[in-house]
Amino acid sequence: MRFSNDLVLITGATGHVGSCTLLHLLEAGFNVRAAVRSPAKMASVLSRPQIKALNPGPRLTFTIVPDISVLGAYDNAVEGVTHIIHIASPLASGDNRIPAEQHDEHFIRPAVSGTLNLLEAANLVGTVRRITITSSFVALVPLDELEGHRIRPANRPVTPNDRIAFNPGPYHSSFEAYAASKVAALHHAEAWIERERPAFDVVHLHPGFVLGRNDMATSYTEAMAGTNSVVLALLLGKRFGPFAGTTVHAEDVARAHILSLDLSVPGNQSYILSQDARWNDARQIARKHFSHAIRSNLLVMGGSVKTIPLPVDASLTEEAFGFKFRSYEEQVKSTVEHFLQLRLRRKSVLKRLTEADQVAIGVPQAQDLMMGRTTWAC
Numbered sequence: 408m409r410f411s412n413d414l415v416l417i418t419g420a421t422g423h424v425g426s427c428t429l430l431h432l433l434e435a436g437f438n439v440r441a442a443v444r445s446p447a448k449m450a451s452v453l454s455r456p457q458i459k460a461l462n463p464g465p466r467l468t469f470t471i472v473p474d475i476s477v478l479g480a481y482d483n484a485v486e487g488v489t490h491i492i493h494i495a496s497p498l499a500s501g502d503n504r505i506p507a508e509q510h511d512e513h514f515i516r517p518a519v520s521g522t523l524n525l526l527e528a529a530n531l532v533g534t535v536r537r538i539t540i541t542s543s544f545v546a547l548v549p550l551d552e553l554e555g556h557r558i559r560p561a562n563r564p565v566t567p568n569d570r571i572a573f574n575p576g577p578y579h580s581s582f583e584a585y586a587a588s589k590v591a592a593l594h595h596a597e598a599w600i601e602r603e604r605p606a607f608d609v610v611h612l613h614p615g616f617v618l619g620r621n622d623m624a625t626s627y628t629e630a631m632a633g634t635n636s637v638v639l640a641l642l643l644g645k646r647f648g649p650f651a652g653t654t655v656h657a658e659d660v661a662r663a664h665i666l667s668l669d670l671s672v673p674g675n676q677s678y679i680l681s682q683d684a685r686w687n688d689a690r691q692i693a694r695k696h697f698s699h700a701i702r703s704n705l706l707v708m709g710g711s712v713k714t715i716p717l718p719v720d721a722s723l724t725e726e727a728f729g730f731k732f733r734s735y736e737e738q739v740k741s742t743v744e745h746f747l748q749l750r751l752r753r754k755s756v757l758k759r760l761t762e763a764d765q766v767a768i769g770v771p772q773a774q775d776l777m778m779g780r781t782t783w784a785c
């Protein structure tokens with residue numbers, strides 16, 4: 408699948424999904440060019456201990472694309488590129504509520520123009536064989552089902568070939584605007600492919616809520632950002648939601664991005680990355696794996712997130728990519744483990760634990776973290 412002259416352009420490598428995918432690309436031996444918004448963003452990627460541990464040298468280069476919405480934004484970035492992984496797109500989460508008047512500018516424009524600019528650039532350069540675009544399950548599911556106003560029957564699961572109409576707004580929430588941005592990006596990309604019939608093809612990946620260690624987070628407050636915040640806030644005693652019961656491990660998302668570059672995986676096709684989850688099961692999982700943290704009040708059991716049942720058929724993905732999705736238990740474990748490691752960087756928190764609990768919680772690992780020694784796994 409991989410040739411020494413392969414060069415993968417990745418966008419979004421400064422985020423949760425992208426940083427994990429970048430590590431997997433480097434680990435698989437690819438030459439990688441990461442498009443980031445600024446030199447400071449490049450420095451933040453290079454500063455990660457996981458990247459340092461891999462010591463990629465000239466196999467990892469960067470290109471600065473300050474604004475992905477500007478016409479021709481990626482024209483220089485694609486020079487000599489054979490594959491593209493396009494992850495960059497604004498995410499909606501509890502910590503970034505965008506005012507209604509900015510929904511279009513913040514969500515829709517970069518999602519659509521960023522995708523189209525990349526497709527145009529790839530077409531012009533002529534060396535690209537495949538583009539993988541990170542879409543979302545929200546691009547396949549009507550909003551009333553996503554928000555639980557209508558329950559999707561178990562015998563009519565979401566499939567990768569489902570398509571829904573674009574809602575032009577106005578939007579009542581950042582989540583609704585985000586969902587519309589993913590619908591619009593998918594529609595525009597498919598229409599572009601149909602119209603231009605380029606030499607490359609496109610794989611659309613549709614993850615459920617992505618959970619698992621986020622290696623761009625350097626503090627426990629940063630670990631609380633993005634979709635991990637649903638599990639973590641629940642385990643810190645918050646009651647909120649509801650959210651659809653479809654989740655996926657960040658490791659599986661990264662793995663699927665790498666496997667999707669293989670041309671034996673059929674292109675111009677959508678693949679769902681998801682398995683069923685009941686959000687509140689996180690409490691049992693925490694009791695099983697992190698009882699020491701509960702005893703020390705680092706985790707609190709009174710929280711609740713209601714689950715909206717959403718049947719999803721991801722069997723095509725398992726068939727085409729040849730792997731089984733990791734369980735919700737593994738997703739929660741990875742998210743919470745990392746959160747606790749970062750939390751324990753504070754001496755005042757460390758002091759609250761008995762010696763036995765410090766061992767159980769993996770304090771040596773926390774100390775490794777403090778000294779900048781950690782494993783690269785995301």
Ligand SMILES: NC(=O)c1ccc[n+]([C@@H]2O[C@H](COP(=O)([O-])OP(=O)(O)OC[C@H]3O[C@@H](n4cnc5c(N)ncnc54)[C@H](OP(=O)(O)O)[C@@H]3O)[C@@H](O)[C@H]2O)c1
Nearest residue numbers: 419421422423424494495496497498517543614616617634
């Ligand atoms: N997290 C989930 O549960 C989930 C589920 C399904 C699909 N997805 C998709 O996965 C992708 C990444 O999500 P994530 O969870 O990794 O989010 P994230 O941690 O917020 O990362 C988002 C990435 O996109 C970049 N980005 C955002 N807005 C941008 C803009 N206007 N111009 C240029 N770059 C921009 C960010 O760059 P900066 O660092 O410069 O801001 C960052 O690299 C998105 O396409 C999202 O829709 C995520």
